[in-house]
Amino acid sequence: MDLADLRVFVVEDEALVLLTLEDMLVDLGCQVVVAVQHVEEALRLALDAKVDIALLDVNVGGTRIDPVAHILATRGIPIVFVTGYEAASLPPSPPGAGNPAVRIAKPFQSAELAQGMVQALRRVESPS
Amino acid sequence: MSLAGRKAPRAWPAALHLLLFAAIIAIPLLALLGAMFYRSAVQEHRRLERLIGQELAELIASLERDIERRTAVLQTLATAPALEAEDWASFHRQAKASLGKNYLVLTDSTGRQLVNTFVPHGTEPGFTGDLATIETMRRSMRPVVSNLFTSPVAKRPVYNVSIPIPTAGGTGLRYAMSLGLFPEDLRRLLQDQHLAADWTTEIWDRKGVILAHSHEQERRLGETVPERWREQPLGRVVQGRSLDGERVLVASDRTATGGWTVRVSVPARLVDATTRELLWAWGVAAALVTLLTGVTAYVFGVGFTGPLGATARGAAALGRGDPVEVGDTRIVEVNAVNHALREAAERLEQSRTALRYSEQLLGTAADVAHFGAHQYDAVHDRVHRSPQIRRILGVGPGEDRDLESALDFVHPDDRKEVGLRKRQILASEQQYQLTYRIRRPDGEVRWVMDRGQVERDAAGKALRVVGLLVDITDLKEAEERQRLLFEELNHRVKNTLAIVQSLAQQTQRSKSDPQEFTRAFGERIMALSRAHDLLTRTAWRGALLNQVVSAVLDPFSAYAGRIEVSGDAVELPTSITIALALMLNELATNAAKFGALSIDAGRIEISWTVTPMKTQDGEGVVVDFIWQEHEGPPVAPPKHRGFGSRLLAASAQQIKGELDAQFAPEGLRCRLRFPVPARTS
Numbered sequence: 001m002d003l004a005d006l007r008v009f010v011v012e013d014e015a016l017v018l019l020t021l022e023d024m025l026v027d028l029g030c031q032v033v034v035a036v037q038h039v040e041e042a043l044r045l046a047l048d049a050k051v052d053i054a055l056l057d058v059n060v061g062g063t064r065i066d067p068v069a070h071i072l073a074t075r076g077i078p079i080v081f082v083t084g085y086e087a088a089s090l091p092p093s094p095p096g097a098g099n100p101a102v103r104i105a106k107p108f109q110s111a112e113l114a115q116g117m118v119q120a121l122r123r124v125e126s127p128s
Numbered sequence: 129m130s131l132a133g134r135k136a137p138r139a140w141p142a143a144l145h146l147l148l149f150a151a152i153i154a155i156p157l158l159a160l161l162g163a164m165f166y167r168s169a170v171q172e173h174r175r176l177e178r179l180i181g182q183e184l185a186e187l188i189a190s191l192e193r194d195i196e197r198r199t200a201v202l203q204t205l206a207t208a209p210a211l212e213a214e215d216w217a218s219f220h221r222q223a224k225a226s227l228g229k230n231y232l233v234l235t236d237s238t239g240r241q242l243v244n245t246f247v248p249h250g251t252e253p254g255f256t257g258d259l260a261t262i263e264t265m266r267r268s269m270r271p272v273v274s275n276l277f278t279s280p281v282a283k284r285p286v287y288n289v290s291i292p293i294p295t296a297g298g299t300g301l302r303y304a305m306s307l308g309l310f311p312e313d314l315r316r317l318l319q320d321q322h323l324a325a326d327w328t329t330e331i332w333d334r335k336g337v338i339l340a341h342s343h344e345q346e347r348r349l350g351e352t353v354p355e356r357w358r359e360q361p362l363g364r365v366v367q368g369r370s371l372d373g374e375r376v377l378v379a380s381d382r383t384a385t386g387g388w389t390v391r392v393s394v395p396a397r398l399v400d401a402t403t404r405e406l407l408w409a410w411g412v413a414a415a416l417v418t419l420l421t422g423v424t425a426y427v428f429g430v431g432f433t434g435p436l437g438a439t440a441r442g443a444a445a446l447g448r449g450d451p452v453e454v455g456d457t458r459i460v461e462v463n464a465v466n467h468a469l470r471e472a473a474e475r476l477e478q479s480r481t482a483l484r485y486s487e488q489l490l491g492t493a494a495d496v497a498h499f500g501a502h503q504y505d506a507v508h509d510r511v512h513r514s515p516q517i518r519r520i521l522g523v524g525p526g527e528d529r530d531l532e533s534a535l536d537f538v539h540p541d542d543r544k545e546v547g548l549r550k551r552q553i554l555a556s557e558q559q560y561q562l563t564y565r566i567r568r569p570d571g572e573v574r575w576v577m578d579r580g581q582v583e584r585d586a587a588g589k590a591l592r593v594v595g596l597l598v599d600i601t602d603l604k605e606a607e608e609r610q611r612l613l614f615e616e617l618n619h620r621v622k623n624t625l626a627i628v629q630s631l632a633q634q635t636q637r638s639k640s641d642p643q644e645f646t647r648a649f650g651e652r653i654m655a656l657s658r659a660h661d662l663l664t665r666t667a668w669r670g671a672l673l674n675q676v677v678s679a680v681l682d683p684f685s686a687y688a689g690r691i692e693v694s695g696d697a698v699e700l701p702t703s704i705t706i707a708l709a710l711m712l713n714e715l716a717t718n719a720a721k722f723g724a725l726s727i728d729a730g731r732i733e734i735s736w737t738v739t740p741m742k743t744q745d746g747e748g749v750v751v752d753f754i755w756q757e758h759e760g761p762p763v764a765p766p767k768h769r770g771f772g773s774r775l776l777a778a779s780a781q782q783i784k785g786e787l788d789a790q791f792a793p794e795g796l797r798c799r800l801r802f803p804v805p806a807r808t809s
Contacts, residue, residue: 014623015710015778016627016631016710017626017630018778019630019774059619106625107622107629
C-alpha cells in the first residue's frame with residue numbers, strides 16, 4: 001500500500017522522537033499536517049483536523065491520549081499508537097467505531113512505522 | 129479418683145478434736161479414779177460395818193458371860209447347906225456376905241419371898257415382884273433373865289438373873305433363887321468396851337425396854353424402843369435412825385440367854401464424812417483434769433489452728449495469684465505444706481512472669497508488625513478479636529459477633545468474594561490464606577492478609593478457626609510504587625532509546641562522513657549521559673538549573689574563562705532537565721563550531737531570572753533564560769532549518785516554553801521563557 005501524500009496527525013511530547021517521526025514520515029512521502037506535543041493542543045485540533053491517519057503517543061508528558069484517540073476514532077480516522085510501555089493499556093475503542101488499535105513500540109525503525117500505518121489503514125477499510 | 133461425688137464429712141475445729149482426744153483419755157481416767165474412790169468409800173463403809181458387827185458380837189459375848197457369872201454365883205449359893213436346911217436366917221447372912229451391892233431373893237415355887245438380902249431378914253415382902261420369872265422357871269426349869277422391872281423392895285428399876293432349885297425328885301420347882309441386879313452394871317459393861325464417843329450401845333430386855341445406854345443411862349432407862357427398832361433384822365448392819373432422829377448405822381443382836389437385845393449404832397455422818405471427803409477429792413480431781421484438759425486442748429488447738437489458718441490463707445492467696453507469705457511453724461507437716469505452697473507460688477510467679485513476658489513480646493510484635501490474632505468459634509458462630517486486630521480494623525472494644533456481621537469490615541467490593549471463600553474454608557478446608565481490602569469506620573482502606581487454620585472434630589465438623597490478620601497495606605503500597613517505578617523506568621528507558629535513536633538518525637542526516645557522524649553522535653550521547661548523571665544524583669527528581677548548565681558546559685571547560693553564568697537557584701523537574709540539557713548542548717556545540725567560542729575573543733553570557741507564578745497546581749515559577757553570545761564571528765540566520773534549530777524549537781515546545789532566537793550581528797541571542805510547575809509529588 002502506498003502511504004504517499006497521506007496527511008498525518010502526530011502527537012508526541014519528546015522533541016527528538018517527534019523530529020525523527022516527522023523525518024520518517026517525510027521520507028515515506030507523508031504530509032505532517034499536525035505535530036503537537038501536548039494533549040490540550042491535540043484536543044483542540046482533533047475534531048476538525050483534516051487528516052488521513054494519526055500517530056499518537058499513549059503517554060504524553062504524563063497525560064494519557066485517550067480523549068484525543070476517542071475523538072479521532074469516532075471520526076473514523078485510523079490510529080497507530082506509539083508506546084514506551086510494554087504493559088501499558090491502550091485506549092479502548094469507542095463503541096461502534098470498529099477500529100481496533102494498532103501499536104508500535106519505541107524505539108522503532110521506519111519500516112515498522114510504515115507497517116503499522118498500513119495495518120491501521122486496512123483495519124479501517126475492512127473492519128471485520 | 130474423683131472427690132466430687134463424696135459427701136463432705138462434718139468438720140470440727142482442731143481444738144474440738146483435741147478436746148475430744150483429751151476427753152477420751154481423761155474420762156476413763158476420771159471414771160477409774162471415781163471407781164477407786166467409790167471402792168474406797170465402800171470399803172470404808174464395810175470396815176465400819178465389820179467393826180460394828182465385831183463390837184456387837186463382843187458385847188453380846190460380854191453380856192452372856194456376865195449372865196453366866198451371875199448364874200454361876202447363884203449356882204454356888206444354891207449349894208449352901210443353909211438352903212438345904214432351910215435355915216433362912218443363916219442363908220440370909222451367908223448370901224449377903226458374899227454379894228456386893230447386888231441382893232439375893234429366894235422364893236418358893238409360889239413366889240413367896242423366903243430370903244431377900246436387900247432388907248433385913250424377917251422383913252421380906254410377901255411376894256416377889258417378878259412373878260413372870262417364876263412362871264417361866266416352873267415351865268422350863270432353866271435359868272432365867274428377867275426384863276426390867278421396878279423392885280418393890282429396892283424401889284427402883286432392877287433386873288434378875290434367876291435359877292431354879294428343883295425339888296428332890298428334880299421334876300418340880302422347889303425354890304427360885306434370883307440375883308437382883310442394877311442396870312448401872314449393864315451400863316458399865318457397855319462402857320467397858322471403850323468405844324469411841326460417837327458409838328452408841330444399848331441393851332433392851334425382851335419387851336424392848338432399855339436397860340442400859342452407853343451415853344444416856346438415866347434418861348433412857350425404862351424407855352421402850354420404837355417398834356421399828358425391834359423389827360430390824362438381827363446380826364446385820366443396817367441404816368436406821370437414832371432416837372434423836374440422826375441417821376445411823378446400826379446392828380442389833382440377841383443374847384442366847386435371856387433373849388435380850390444389844391444394839392450398836394454409829395452415826396452415819398462418820399461414813400458420810402469419809403464419803404464426802406472422797407467425793408470432794410474426786411470432784412477436785414475431775415475439775416482439775418477438766419480444766420487441764422480444756423486449757424491444754426485450747427492451747428494446743430491454737431497451736432494448730434494458728435499455723436493451719438496461716439496455711440489456709442496462704443493457699444487462698446496462691447489460688448488468687450497473690451504472693452504467698454507463710455513462715456515456718458512448730459508442726460513438721462504444716463511446714464511441709466507451707467514449703468510446698470511457697471514453691472508452688474514461686475513456680476506460678478515464674479510461669480506468670482514468663483507468660484507476661486511472652487505476652488508482652490507477642491503484643492509488641494503484634495503492634496510492631498501490625499498483626500492481630502482472631503478466633504472463630506464455629507460451634508456458637510462467634511468471632512473473637514484481639515486488641516491488635518481491633519486496632520487494625522480501626523474499631524474500639526466491643527462484643528464478639530457472628531461471622532456474617534463480622535464481615536462488615538471487609539471492603540464492599542471484596543465482601544462477596546471474601547464471604548464466599550470463608551464459607552468454603554469452613555466447609556472443607558484445613559488451612560487458608562486470603563488477601564483482601566478492609567474499610568475502616570473512618571473510611572480508610574487497608575490491605576490485609578488473613579491466614580489461619582481450621583480445627584475440626586472427629587467427624588470433620590469445623591470447631592474453631594484460629595487466624596492471624598496482618599496489615600499489608602504498606603507492602604501493597606510498596607508493591608504498587610515498585611510497579612509504577614518499573615513502569616516509569618521502562619518508559620524512560622524506552623524513551624531514552626528513542627531519543628538515542630533519534631539523535632543517531634538526526635546526526636546521520638547531517639554528517640554523512642562516518643567519522644564525523646561518530647564524533648557528533650558521540651558528543652550528543654555524552655550530553656544526554658551527563659544529563660542523566662545529574663538526575664541520578666537526585667534520584668531522578670530533577671536538578672538545579674545551574675547544575676544543568678554546569679553539566680552541559682563541562683566538556684567545554686577549555687572555554688571556561690569565556691563563559692559567564694548567573695541566575696537564581698531554581699529546581700527543574702526531570703523532563704525539563706533533559707530537554708534543556710539537550711538544548712544547551714546544541715547551543716554550546718554550535719557556539720564552539722560557528723559561534724562565539726570559535727574565536728578567541730568571543731564569549732558567552734548565560735543568565736536567567738526566576739519569577740513566581742500562580743498555576744492551577746499552586747506556586748510555580750517562570751524562568752527567563754538568555755543565551756547571549758558576544759564578539760563572535762558575524763552570524764546570519766541559516767538558510768535551512770538545521771537539526772539544531774529544529775531541536776531547539778521542538779524542545780522549547782516540549783517544555784511549553786517560548787523560544788526567541790535572534791541572529792544579531794554581535795552574536796546569537798537565544799531567549800527561552802518557560803514555566804516550572806509547582807512540585808506536586
